[in-house]
Amino acid sequence: MASNPMQQFTVHKIGPEIKIAGIDLSFTNSSLFMVISASTVLLFLFLGSKEKKIIPNKIQLIAEMSYAFVAKMISDTAGSKAKPYFPFIFSLFMFVLFCNMVGMLPYSFTVTSHIIVTLIMALFIFIAVTIIGFLKHGFKYLSIFVPSGVPVVLLPLITIIEIISYLSRPVSLSVRLFANMMAGHTMLKVFGGFVVSLGILGGWLPLSFSVALTGLEILVAFLQAYVFAILTCIYLNDALNLHH
Amino acid sequence: MTIPDDFKTRLKIAKSKIKKENANENEKKGSFLGNAFKLGTELVAAVAVGTIIGFILDSWFDTKPWLIIIFFFLGAAAGMLNVIRAANKMQKEE
Numbered sequence: 001m002a003s004n005p006m007q008q009f010t011v012h013k014i015g016p017e018i019k020i021a022g023i024d025l026s027f028t029n030s031s032l033f034m035v036i037s038a039s040t041v042l043l044f045l046f047l048g049s050k051e052k053k054i055i056p057n058k059i060q061l062i063a064e065m066s067y068a069f070v071a072k073m074i075s076d077t078a079g080s081k082a083k084p085y086f087p088f089i090f091s092l093f094m095f096v097l098f099c100n101m102v103g104m105l106p107y108s109f110t111v112t113s114h115i116i117v118t119l120i121m122a123l124f125i126f127i128a129v130t131i132i133g134f135l136k137h138g139f140k141y142l143s144i145f146v147p148s149g150v151p152v153v154l155l156p157l158i159t160i161i162e163i164i165s166y167l168s169r170p171v172s173l174s175v176r177l178f179a180n181m182m183a184g185h186t187m188l189k190v191f192g193g194f195v196v197s198l199g200i201l202g203g204w205l206p207l208s209f210s211v212a213l214t215g216l217e218i219l220v221a222f223l224q225a226y227v228f229a230i231l232t233c234i235y236l237n238d239a240l241n242l243h244h
Numbered sequence: 245m246t247i248p249d250d251f252k253t254r255l256k257i258a259k260s261k262i263k264k265e266n267a268n269e270n271e272k273k274g275s276f277l278g279n280a281f282k283l284g285t286e287l288v289a290a291v292a293v294g295t296i297i298g299f300i301l302d303s304w305f306d307t308k309p310w311l312i313i314i315f316f317f318l319g320a321a322a323g324m325l326n327v328i329r330a331a332n333k334m335q336k337e338e
Contacts, residue, residue: 157318160318161318161321161322161325162322162325164290164293164294164297164315164318164319164322165290165322165323165325165326167293167297168286168289168290168292168293168294168319168322168323168326169289171289171292171293172285172286172288172289172290172326175285175288175289176281176282176284176285179285180281223281224281227281227282231282234333
């Protein structure tokens, strides 16, 4: 058994090495679990929308609930203007949620516990939101860096602070998801290691902790997907409805 | 398509019940926890971004270590701004 709690995060190649233009594009266990998560989402939604009953069965109910959940989240935080972005936010939410949840299964790999994965998603959102802002408002979008009602003397300072605050969005978005997932899974492994090393006499206490932590981790897995999606909505709201 | 009238009324009652209970209890709890997770990284991320910008500008203009110091504090200010904004948003939602 793996005694190193960080060993669960190692990425290794599956199958042959693929190199295109000097970039390593090999299929890894990380990519495998991304494929598994994405296809689980597709399968779940396919089964959920296959039989359109008036009285839904369980899987249809869950699929409809997730749809309504995201739709309500978007209309609450970003208003009706954000309706066209529903497909993007819904797929983002479902992908992150299923990556986190698949990671909770024993012997699996947590895709979102690598900062490069979360950073790419966050950077994509950040760049997309910036482009949307400029497309909707033109150069007036730059006025989010200049809050109203600030004395002229302080304006340069405030503008720099606002720009830093704007640039910190992808960092906080990605670090939050990555840190929560990695810390949780490391903790689970550490407590699992305690159970083994303390044996049958002393192992019961860490075992009970482990059970409790698993429950907490499932909550965190859902919550982080929720926070990721809701922050995307908030950023989208800033870009669509320009006011401060 | 035939929906029994009895079922319709029962559905109506159940829906209003769900609305009352869930809106008050579960959703608020969930968003509170979500907000709590949001705040911590908000502060740290801005400090990190500020420091990195300072570091890059320093190596561009050869002004080590001044810009990194200035931008560290600007980053801290931006982090506080982020937290205050997030907290204001939470209060509005209540």
